[in-house]
Amino acid sequence: TTGQSFRxxxxxxxxxxxxxxMKEGALVRTAAMDAGFADTAHLSRVFRQTFGLxxxxxxxxxxxxxxxxxxxxxx
Numbered sequence: 001t002t003g004q005s006f007r008x009x010x011x012x013x014x015x016x017x018x019x020x021x022m023k024e025g026a027l028v029r030t031a032a033m034d035a036g037f038a039d040t041a042h043l044s045r046v047f048r049q050t051f052g053l054x055x056x057x058x059x060x061x062x063x064x065x066x067x068x069x070x071x072x073x074x075x
Contacts, residue, residue, distance in 0.1 A: 015050055018043055023062065028055045 002009065018035035022028060032043035047055045
C-alpha cells in the first residue's frame with residue numbers, strides 16, 4: 001500500500017523517533033539506542049542517507065527553545 005517494504009517502514013519509523021528524541025534534547029547516542037540502531041554511527045549513516053545531513057548538523061540548525069541553556073547535546 002505505501003510502496004515501502006516492512007524493513008524500509010521500520011527504518012523510517014526509527015529515524016523519526018530518533019529525530020524527535022534529539023529535538024527534545026536527548027543525546028544522539030541515547031536516541032540511537034532507544035530507536036533501535038546498533039550504535040551512533042549507524043544512526044548517523046541512516047540519518048545522512050535520509051535527510052542529507054548528520055544528526056549534529058540537524059540539531060545545530062534547530063532554533064533554541066525559550067529557557068534553554070544555549071547548549072545543545074550532540075553526542
